Amino acid sequence: MTVDIFSEDLLQVDDDADLIDAMAEHGWGDGLPVVAPTTERVDAMLLGCPRTDPDEVVAVLPPRFGEATRRTLAVNAVMAGCRPEHLPVLVAAVRALARPEVNLRGVNATTHNVAPLVVVHGEVARSGGYNGGRGALGPGNRANATTGRALRLVLLHVAGAIPGDGDASTQGGPAKYGLCVAENADASPWPLYPSAIGMEAPSAVTVHCGEAPHNVHDMESDDPARILDKVASAMATTAQNNACISQGEFFVLLCPEHAATCAAAGWSRRDVSSYLFQRARLPAGELKRAFGLRAWASWMDQLADDELVPMTEHPDNVRTMVVGGPGKHSSVVPSWGMTRSVTLPIQEPEGRPC
């Protein structure tokens, strides 16, 4: 045995122990190497949330009903390799996931491969070193990689979303290791996403529980419609949960060049979402053949088989923002279906840090 219970909160680990295996003895870890969450490192991590109570419960996470305190979140942040400036982002993301409209119990327990996409907006994206530019959805940036990973460790450890136990996912998915990105404000022709949904905050975090991103490339178009018709094609498929659930959201991550083409034609973010709502449709009969069990708006069930059904019931469910660097590749991130995205400010209204 390489790990012994030392106290209610602390474990005694052999100095030469393999920490991956030592954690695995308790069912902890994501299979990758972790940084040892020593008391000194956790105290240093908590400096990321100064003037707050480290033992205040900021969220209760199902299915384990684990109590997420800042200290527990800091432990997982240390293990993932975060820096203290990333902790407020993690805290806000956990608060967001605990909102009832996210339906975290379902997100964690379903057989689907759903995982949270974390989008960091505003000043904290810059100060925390988050990447919203070239390769933002991929490896190579500490803030993106470790914050996304820390959130997954929180879901494994605190929420109890352990594969085969609290997580029934049939196949799992790479996004379950972590998926965190910044909105590319510098390259966006439109205001920050939070302001588009009525939130004026210098820094904010959005969580969207969905699938891994699906690529859409358009190298040649100089008009918005031709680009967005390809995006709509990626949305209009029966190979996703949104097809049988009319309230589902789509996150459309436009690369700067595609967004610039839209903006140059005078299109607002709202215009992009409305166009995609209009164009991303499938015949009612095709959807009915594909899904005997549908959670549709009641009016959709009244459509004749040859009529087109929108992939989601409202343009506001198509959420558009700019992510990425040079090149002409955008992404679509369909949701799990029975969940809603949540955006929260990093700074609470009274000025208290998360």
Added chain:
Amino acid sequence: MLIYRPDGGFAQPPAELAPSPTVLAGRRIGILDNRKPNADVLLGQLAERLADRTGATVVRTETKNAATACEDQVLGLLAEEVDVILTGTAD
């Protein structure tokens, strides 16, 4: 070295299971179909066999969707009308 455990404490679950009856004869069995494909087949056949073997009464009901928690109204009715609930996933 000393390290923190990463899971922390947990809150009291919002509900706990009632003790199971030791005898089903004369009891009322509720079938809570979560509407997953084949849940009705699995649960229905299970209930029929139990009813045949024990003489229990079977009441069938369903939730709106397997992805969300069962509605309070449905749970309230079941609490009044049955002694045992059979439910679970399928597909």
